[in-house]
Every structure is written in C-alpha cells, then in structure tokens.
Amino acid sequence: MNKKIPPFEDLILFEDSDYFVINKPAFVSSLEDRVDPNNLLKIAKKYHDNSILCHRLDKETSGALIIAKNMDAYKWMSQQFESRQIKKRYHAIVDGIHDFKKIKLELPISILAKGSVKIDNREGKRSATIINTVKVFKKHSLVSCQPITGRMHQIRIHLSSLNAPITGDDLYGGKPFYLSSVKRNYKISKYDEERPLINRIALHANSLKFKKISGDMEIVTAPYPKDFRALITQLEKNS
Numbered sequence: 001m002n003k004k005i006p007p008f009e010d011l012i013l014f015e016d017s018d019y020f021v022i023n024k025p026a027f028v029s030s031l032e033d034r035v036d037p038n039n040l041l042k043i044a045k046k047y048h049d050n051s052i053l054c055h056r057l058d059k060e061t062s063g064a065l066i067i068a069k070n071m072d073a074y075k076w077m078s079q080q081f082e083s084r085q086i087k088k089r090y091h092a093i094v095d096g097i098h099d100f101k102k103i104k105l106e107l108p109i110s111i112l113a114k115g116s117v118k119i120d121n122r123e124g125k126r127s128a129t130i131i132n133t134v135k136v137f138k139k140h141s142l143v144s145c146q147p148i149t150g151r152m153h154q155i156r157i158h159l160s161s162l163n164a165p166i167t168g169d170d171l172y173g174g175k176p177f178y179l180s181s182v183k184r185n186y187k188i189s190k191y192d193e194e195r196p197l198i199n200r201i202a203l204h205a206n207s208l209k210f211k212k213i214s215g216d217m218e219i220v221t222a223p224y225p226k227d228f229r230a231l232i233t234q235l236e237k238n239s
Helices: 040-047 071-082 154-161 226-237
Strands: 012-015 019-024 062-068 087-095 103-106 109-111 117-119 128-136 140-147 203-211 217-221
Touching: 012 217, 019 040, 040 062, 062 071, 071 203, 087 154, 087 226, 117 154, 128 154, 140 154, 140 226
Parallel strands: 062 203
Antiparallel strands: 012 019, 019 062, 087 140, 087 203, 103 128, 109 117, 128 140, 203 217
C-alpha cells in the first residue's frame, strides 16, 4: 500500500546537533523496499545528507525512530542498543480482555524462511518482553510492551503466545477490527462492504528513552497516528 508521506519536518519530534527522532508513519519502509521507492532513509537524507538510521520499525508499525546525523552519533547510539540501555515502549491494541501486570515473557524466537517467526525452545534466540495492560475495553485491550531484546516480530509473537494477538495481525492470529463488532445497531448499506477501521497491525512505537552524547537523558514520546487514535476512540465509545 502506498501512502502519502507528510513533509519530513512535520514528522520530527526531537532534534539536536547529533540526532533527530521522528514519528514514523505506517506503510513506509525504514530502508529500501522493492515494492515502494519511498523509504525513510531516502527521505531523511534529503533533509540531512549524512542521515543514518539507528534502528528500524516494521513497515506497518508507526512511531518513534532515531536517526543519527553523523557517524560518531550513530556509533554512540548503536552501543546503547547493543548494551540494551535504550528503553523502548510500544502500545498495541490486542484482541480479548487481558490483565497483564509486569509480565516478563521470555520465549526464544527462530526466524522462518517465509519472513515470519516462531517460538522455538530448542534453537531459538533469547527474547524478552515486559507487558502491562494500560486499558481494557469491551472485547479488546490496550497494552504497553517494553522489549528487552530486539528480535524480529518479537512483540507480535510474544503477545500471540499469551492469546492476545495484535488486532489486525493475521500472521499471528489477530483479527481485523470491524465497528459492527462493538457498536450496537450498526448499519451499512447492502451494496457496501464493511471495511476494517484500521487496515494494518495496531502497533505503535510509543516512546524512546536514550542518552545523548552530552550524557543527558532524553525521553521522546510519539503521539498516536490518526488510525490508531480513531480505533481507541471507537473502543472507548462502545465499551
């Protein structure tokens, strides 16, 4: 799905002489994509020639992403990622009602050839995520996830293993969200077909906490994008 990307300046949440943190839109690849010529690194380089992505987000995932302005800044941030000093928090809407309280899920993950992952207790790599429920709705929950490790699709498979797949994540058991499933007397023309309220995985990189080269700590929070916010609004209205 191609998406019209806002002006890059409008995506910036934080900027200093070494970094900028942006609120990545959904449906935009972090790096080069064979399907879509647009990607965040390419766009960032138009804003600052020496831009280097410090990490990645999946194409459908929105939220906070750090970009370095020079190689020294990139190396400084890479060391923090490698030593797991950077605190990342994701928010997800999941199917079902769940009361997670500081659950630390440690399930090893293996990558499959088709671009998905599985829980693999024999050969999988160590993976850990801390999960908390933020709010419960009628048939869904808003959860906060803090990945300690950074494996591919880690949050998605860990939530699925708790019988709490992310809404819209059909790869790991999540169901699309239809307004008719929670709204009483919902009506649609017989000539129309109801579409999901959000047409992607309901996952958002909500915040990042990291140390700047100066030694000062920085916390950057990324506001929910329009589709994620609309989903929460309808869940609140119809709970």
